[in-house]
Amino acid sequence: MDRFIEKVELIAGLLLGGIALLTFTAVMARWLFNFGIPDAFDISRLLLGTAMFWGIASAGFRNRHIQVDGLWEMMPAWAKRAIDIFATSVTLGFFGLMSWMLHSKVMSVYASSEQTFDLRLPVWPFYALAALGVLLASILLLLRLIRLIGGGRGN
Structure with missing residues (x-):
């Protein structure tokens, strides 16, 4: 499982690196040669959304996303686990719906032949x-939710 997560993280990092390289190259080409790379903005914009979603996949599983856990820190172990299960369930529900809606969006964009x-x-x-x-x-x-319910730490 860890190798799979590492691959997801690697892809997210490569996408982010590609955006940085494309942006740097586009800026330098415009500055040095007064030449713009065609579709540099569109490609970097599309890759940014992709990199963000792939990064969220890893952050959600490893529980490394931004969180405010002041109340969580003061709770006993059983309450921490209950909060983690509830929060992961809500997040899973959100991402499940988002996944379904994005599938519809992909089909819509494919059908429209947007370029x-x-x-x-x-x-x-x-x-x-x-x-x-x-x-x-x-x-x-x-x-992560299955691991949490099973009594583990979830990651």
Whole structure:
């Protein structure tokens, strides 16, 4: 399981690195050569959403997302576990619905043949990759919930 999570994290990191490289290259090309890379903004924008969803998949499973746990820290162990189970259940429900809605959006964008402005690249693969990230987040949250209910720490 850890190798699978590491692969998800690697893909999120590569997507983020690709955005940084594309942005840097586009800025330098414009500054040095007065030349804009076609669709650099659109591609980086689409990749950013994808990287975010893949990163959320890992953060949700490992419980490394931003959280305010002042009340949680003061609770006894059984209450901490109950809070964790409740919070993970709510988050799983949200991501499950979001995954379903993103699947509908991918189908809609595919049917509309939406493309980027300059290079006329189809947009639906970016949406599909983002939807896959949300689906992975849902699956990993379900695994975390199962571990929490089973008495483990969840990650």
